[in-house]
Amino acid sequence: MNLPPLIQSFVLHFGEMGSHWGINRTVGQIYALLYVSDKPLNADDIVEAIGCSRSNTSMALKELQAWRLVKLQHLPGDRREYFSTPEDVWAIFKTLAEERQKREVEPTLTMLRGAIMETPSGDAERHAQARMNEMYQLIELVTKWFADIRDMDVDTLQKLMKLGSQVQKVLQFTQSIGRLTGRDSNRNADAEA
Amino acid sequence: MNLPPLIQSFVLHFGEMGSHWGINRTVGQIYALLYVSDKPLNADDIVEAIGCSRSNTSMALKELQAWRLVKLQHLPGDRREYFSTPEDVWAIFKTLAEERQKREVEPTLTMLRGAIMETPSGDAERHAQARMNEMYQLIELVTKWFADIRDMDVDTLQKLMKLGSQVQKVLQFTQSIGRLTGRDSNRNADAEA
DNA sequence: TCAAACTTTCAGAAATTACTGAAAATTGGA
């Protein structure tokens, strides 16, 4: 690997972090490299920069494409494939959340639904089922909420996040206004709570 | 492994999922088993249920303790150690979020801060630094927000989540009320946005 | 203090995962 030190430490860090996230070192490194690169790179550029084999690079790029984390593009007059990451970090964040949802959360929800449907035979199973149901309800709530959040436009999202826990006060304020004015702007929460 | 089918599929699923989360199969399986169990289990109970070795169980329990995901307790008149998971699924969720924050996010933020401080030498490094800064700002915002959310009491949190993207409307409504009344209940968001 | 009950450690074996180089496949242009 022969990169400017600043970029190298970033690339190496993401290589290590990959293992915490179920992706391998090369995939993490390549992603990091593309993320900070100021221009799209082709596979040989990557081999050169990272120091892995051409075939490994090919596999890693395939995986990154499956995650929708890299864009493939062609440069005029060049047959090679060039890769880059989306420029908008929020878009990247959303893609990541969507993919993890699809790969990890959905299968878990499916399994839980199946288990909760079964007729329990005995106390142990009955208790297990109740626990699974608690988990199911939590995951479903968080998931739906996350999807709502994810689909907000970036400006609103940033405002909301900066507001942080202050949002509680806004909600309380709104509820009392609602009571005073008869306007029910908190309809959903009240109906489902 | 000799468990009721319903529990077995839950345990096996978490074993598989573990690998997506950087924990090994046994750790995932043991956690799942404890989660659905209606009483605390000792290491031999676990060996019996999962079918792994005693030493592997010991290692896995140590890791789960490091993650603060299992509680150790003693039963009167029994020298063995018994393990269970917290009953409150929200508490579990919070613990998980805190630990991942500490193990994955913090080191990344530290690395990014370091890189952003460096003096860039050349355009490539300058661009890389700008990208790292974008990532840093995003992670920090999301992290702070998450911490705020995490520390809300469960009732408020559930209300907020059920409200979902409707929260936008509440915010807009509040802002217009604020303009009308002069009351500035959205202070923070405005100041920092 | 000793012995019994229980837990942890650790070196090596087994299993899994990642990586490579060679060969096959694909693509675009002449």
Place this chain on the structure above:
DNA sequence: TCCAATTTTCAGTAATTTCTGAAAGTTTGA
């Protein structure tokens, strides 16, 4: 169509991770 450039596949190897059994360590009560 063929050729040259490029990408992908895949079988074998390397590296890493997980798991086990034996041995060492710890704790409690007599």
